[in-house]
Amino acid sequence: MNVLSRDELIALFNANELIIEDSDGFFAQWAGQCYAWNSPFQQCSIDLRVGKIYVPETQPNELGGSYNPKLDEHVLDTGHTIMIRTKEKITLPDDIGGICFSPSRLALKAVLITNMGHVDPGYSGHLHFTAINMGKESFTFRGKDIVCSMIFFKLGNRVAPFGNEHFTTVNNGSVQIQIPTVVANYFPKLAKDFVDVSKRAQAIAKAEINDTKLWQIGVPALAAALAVIAGAVQVYINKPWEREISQLKSKIETLETKQNYESRIIELEKKVLKPKR
Numbered sequence: 001m002n003v004l005s006r007d008e009l010i011a012l013f014n015a016n017e018l019i020i021e022d023s024d025g026f027f028a029q030w031a032g033q034c035y036a037w038n039s040p041f042q043q044c045s046i047d048l049r050v051g052k053i054y055v056p057e058t059q060p061n062e063l064g065g066s067y068n069p070k071l072d073e074h075v076l077d078t079g080h081t082i083m084i085r086t087k088e089k090i091t092l093p094d095d096i097g098g099i100c101f102s103p104s105r106l107a108l109k110a111v112l113i114t115n116m117g118h119v120d121p122g123y124s125g126h127l128h129f130t131a132i133n134m135g136k137e138s139f140t141f142r143g144k145d146i147v148c149s150m151i152f153f154k155l156g157n158r159v160a161p162f163g164n165e166h167f168t169t170v171n172n173g174s175v176q177i178q179i180p181t182v183v184a185n186y187f188p189k190l191a192k193d194f195v196d197v198s199k200r201a202q203a204i205a206k207a208e209i210n211d212t213k214l215w216q217i218g219v220p221a222l223a224a225a226l227a228v229i230a231g232a233v234q235v236y237i238n239k240p241w242e243r244e245i246s247q248l249k250s251k252i253e254t255l256e257t258k259q260n261y262e263s264r265i266i267e268l269e270k271k272v273l274k275p276k277r
């Protein structure tokens, strides 16, 4: 595969064969200059920049929604996703293809571009990427940050060109507007939080709170129950009723003896008082 060099890319750009349209003339400004680290024309690639940012699960007209993408910046939290549309619209000749790579400044911070792919010969339009933050810290995407490095390769012959990026007409209230078909079709299916980090964090926090409650309420309740049981065991061991039973027994014996004496006295009285004949 013959990957095109910086000089070849600039020559194609200047000849209007590789068309790179941006609203700030950034590429044109760098096409006549020597190589520099911050040039969009790199050794054998070009750097494409963030244009629009779509934030999943945002209402279409809200900032970040499909009708109203963010342009300035977006703080991408851990586990969160966004769809990015490049600032540049590119048009490839029909004998040149392209492959996109994630710039290492994103990859090293664990910000993953999920759909880096190939760009068809003859494609004309903006590129779209989905980014996920797999890192531990938030990552801020700003308009004009580099989102993709693209290399180009020349085919042996011309092919049927891919053609223009597609647009879809949608009703925005009483007005009809056109949005990129990629955004219309795929963006609504994106989850804002792809691994549900937020929900899982909430569940963990809830479990922690429940554990704390268990310690705060459950442990004293358990201690009280144990105290009651220990008291009952103590009573069973000491058997205080046995003493009372023996006291009652001796009282009954005393009463029985007393009753015996009384009967005998009555017998004697009867004998003494009996009239003699």
Ligand SMILES: O=c1ccn([C@H]2C[C@H](O)[C@@H](COP(=O)(O)OP(=O)(O)OP(=O)(O)O)O2)c(=O)[nH]1
Pocket (backbone or CB within 6 Å): 100, 115, 116, 117, 118, 119, 120, 123, 126, 127, 128, 129, 162
């Ligand atoms: O990460 C990427 C890769 C490609 N493209 C653009 C350029 C490419 O020429 C076009 C179509 O890409 P691909 O052929 O990979 O997508 P597909 O799903 O096969 O679309 P289609 O059925 O329209 O060919 O989308 C992007 O915007 N982002």
